[in-house]
Amino acid sequence: MAIAWWQILLLTMLAFWMIIDQITVGILANYPLLYGFIAGIIMGDVKTGLVVGATLQLMVLGVGTYGGASMPDFMTGAIIGTAYAVISGKGIDFAIGLAVPVGLLMVQLDVLARFTNTFFLHRVDRYIEKGDTKRVARNIVYGVFPWGLSRAIPVFVMLLVGNSVVQKIVNAMPEWLSKGLTAAGGILPVVGIAILLRFLPTKRFVSYLIIGFLAAAYLKIPMLGVALLGLALAIIYYKQSGHPSKNNHDQQDTHKGGFENAIGEYED
Template identity: 80%
Template sequence: MAIAWWQIILLTALAFWMIIDQITVGILCNYPLLIGLVAGIVMGDIKTGLVVGATLQLMVLGVGTYGGASMPDFMTGAIIGTAYAVISGKGIDFAIGLAVPVGLLMVQLDVLARFTNTFFLHRVDQRIKDNDINGVARNVVYGVFPWGISRALPVFLMLLVGNNVIQQVVKALPTWLSTGLSAAGGILPVVGIAILLRFLPTKRFISYLIIGFFAAAYLKVPMLGVALLGLAMAIIFYKQSGNNNQSDDEDNQSNTGGHENASGEYED
C-alpha cells in the first residue's frame, strides 16, 4: 500500500514531538515500544507497530542518555520501520533490518542537535550581560528547534522518497538475507539485556537473576507474575536492610545472653 500525505505529516509531527517529549514530560519518552504503538495507529496496523517497537525496545532496555551520551535512536527506527513494514507488506523482520541501521545513523544527528544548542547558550550569556530577561528566556526556548528538526526532517525525507525506493529494495532482497535478518531479529534482544546487566550491580544480585530465570524458564510463570515475585522479594529486602540497622542498636542495649537476630540466626 502507498503512504498517504496525512500519514507522512502525522509521522513527521510524531518524530518532532517524541524528542521534545523525551526531554520534558516523558510520556512516550525514549521508548521505541510506545513510539511503535503510536506509529502503528497512524499506519492503521497496530500489531506491526507493536511488534517492531517491542523488538527495538528489547535492544535498548538499559541504555539511557545519561550525562549527555547519545544512544542508538530506535525511536526514529520504530517510526521508519513500522511505516515501511506496512508500505512494503514485507513483514516485521524486514522492518527490523531497516530500523536498526536507521537508528544507528541517527546518532550523528543527535550529536549535531546537542552541539547546535551551544550557539543559543552563548546568546543567553550575551542577554544576561544586557539584563534582558525576556531575551534570555527566548533563546533558551529556541533550543526546541535543533532537537525537533533533527528527528522530524530525516523522517519526513525518508517517508517522502520511500514509496518507490523501498519497493525496488524489496524486490532486490535475496532470500538468504531475509532468512538471516529474521534470525538476527530473534537474537538482537540479547544486546539490550547484556548492556542492562553491565549497568546494574548484577554480581551483587546474581541470585535474583537466577530466580527470575528459573521462574520463567522452568515454572513458565508469565512476566507479570515474575514482576510480582520480584516486588515481594524487593519489599522483604527493603524491610530487612532497615531491621539490620535497628537491631545493631538493640544489640548494644540488651547485651545479656543469646538472642535471635534479624536474619533469624541464633547468636550470643
C-alpha cells in the first residue's frame, strides 16, 4: 500500500516527540517497543508494529543511553521499519533488515544534536552575565529544536521518498537475502541479552540467571510467571541482606565497576 500524507505527518510528529519524551516524561521510554506499537497503530497494522518493536527491543535491552553516550537509535528504526514493512507488504524480516542500518546511522544525528546545544549554552552564559533571566530561560528552551528536529527531519525525508524507493529495494532483493534476514531476525536478540549481562553484575547473580533459564526452558513457565518467581527471590534476598552479618560484600564497588564499564564500552 502507499503511505498517506497524514500518516507521514503523524509518524514525523511521533519521531519529534520520541526524543523529547526520552529526556522529559519518559512515558514511551527510550526503547523501541512502544514506538513500534504506536507506529503500527498509525499505519493500521498493530501486529506488524508490535513485532518490529519487540524484535528491536530485545536487541537493545542493555544499551543504556546514560552518561551522554549515544546508542543506536532503534526507536527511529522501529518507526521507519514498521512504516516500510506495511508499505512494502514484505513483513517483519524486511523491516528489521531496514531498521538496523537506520538505527545505526541515526547515532550520528544524536551526536549532532548534543553538539548543537553547546551553541545555546554559550548564549545562556552571555545572558547570565547581563542578568537577563528572560533570555537565559528562552535559550535553554531552544534546546528542544536540535533534539526534536534531529529525529523528525530524517523520518520525514525517509517516508517521503519511501514509496518508490522501497518498491525498488523489494524488487531487487534476492531470495537468499530474505532467507538470511529471517534467520538474523531470530538471533539478533542475543545482542541485547549479552550487552545486558555485561552491564549487570552477572557473575554475582549467575545462579538466578540459571534459575530463570530453567524455569522457562525446562518448566515452560511463561514470562510473567518467571518475573513473579524473580520477585519472590528478590524479596527473600532483600530481607536476608538486612542482617548485618550477611551484608559484608562491598556492593558499592561492584556497581561502580559495572556502570563505568558500560559507559566505556558504549562510547564510540
